[in-house]
Amino acid sequence: MQSMELPLVLFTVLSQAAIGLVLMNAVRQCRCAGPGEGNVRMEWTLIAAFMGVGIAASLFHLGHPLESYRALVHLEKAWLSREVLAAGIFFALAVFAAITARGKGSPVLMWASILAGLSVLLASGMTYAPPALPAVNNALPTVFFLISAVVLGAGFASWFAGAENQPLLARIFVTALVVGLVVRLTVPCAWLSGSEVMRQTGLAWLGAPLYWVHVALMAACLGVLWKNRTIPVWLPILALAAELAGRAVFFSETIHTAMNIGGVY
Template identity: 60%
Template sequence: MQSMELPLVVFTVFSQAAIGVTVMRAVRTTADGAGAEDHGARREWGLIAGLMVFGMLGSLFHLGHPLSAPTALNHLGTAWLSREVLFAGMFTGVTVLAVLVAGITGKPALAWLGTLLGLGVIVSAGMTYAPPALPALDNGLPFAFFLTSAVILGAGFGSWFAGGGRAPLMARIFTTALVVGLVLNLAAPWIWLSGGTVMRMTGQAWLGSAFYWAHVLVLLGCLGVVWKTRTIPAWLPVLALMGELAGRAGFFADTIHTAANMGGLY
């Protein structure tokens, strides 16, 4: 890709944060049961909707003609990008509806509907950013990166609304996702170094990238804080968000396209 693509960085990270918080809400409200109090529902759904709307607005700056954004739906039968736009639009609609009806309708229903639509967004995005022209990502890695980001940010921001009873659960999920994220990010570039020319160039670019190392250091820092405190301090999800933004910037800026080696030896 070799371009930071700030609008796509904003869209993918903030939308995955919104999806992750929705998943955590679905898990918590289902586990708590129908009789549990849920005074923070509107605030939590407000955060989810705010993250998603911000991401959607950010994505418009990637378009040459933002007013023509609906035409992205024209190829649902053949293009994963069109499916990503459709799922993202439906997910956004569910989050806005949830803000309006918070405290009125059944607790888990909209959260689980949002979870299904959100997973549709992540699967579609994983396929969109795994083209053959990016040999390092022409596999399941984009989906793995995106899902891991969603769980890290979802558990992190979800801890704001979990209460004392569910805080340990959020901390366990957060810790597990951080470990998975570290393994993925540390292993991938070294594996790429053993691949073909363009894949090897990608591995070298990632290992030489400030974005990459900033992301790894934030993951390690977050893991260290949770290990020491056994909980998720209120400020830590914001740090995790900064780390995911840095990592996503590197994802777009440092992944080498086959055109970069045009005319070279493979």
């Protein structure tokens, strides 16, 4: 891709944080049948804020932001159009839930938001997996995005969860961090044995300072959890910084086939 694409970095990471929060909300609701915990309205407000800021940031990626609605005209064949539609639906549901939240919130709204959120993840994964990027022309973008959603969702959900659900969120957070570290450390190494463009992508990722910043911050989050056994209030911010660094690497260091035109494959 060869460009950091800051608007897309912000959109994908913040939208995945919002989706992860909804997923963790569902986990907590399924686990606890009692009264709602924490401030449900504030939680949905944060979800809507993450998604709203992400969508607003994504407009700066467009040459003509005021014509962004035209992205919807190719729903039958373009994953980007489907991503835009799903993100809009998710944002609308989150705003409505934030306005109308009472007690535990509406199960219908929660499950509708989960469906819309998973649709965003799938559409984003397909959008950023084009044939011109051989290293990620597969399920890897969706895997990366799902891991980010779970890491950030579990982290920020700890701001709203009751004491009885904090250990569960900490376990989910740790598991997602471990899986994320394994995936992000092994995938670039696997690319080294692939085609020339994949090998160049692996070398670019491993040689990028932000890649190692991402790994170091994820490891630091694990270290904090190992020591505290619970999620400190500031730790989700550190995890967010890690995901932003990792996403910048995804967009800036994944090699396009055009980079090797005329070279040996």
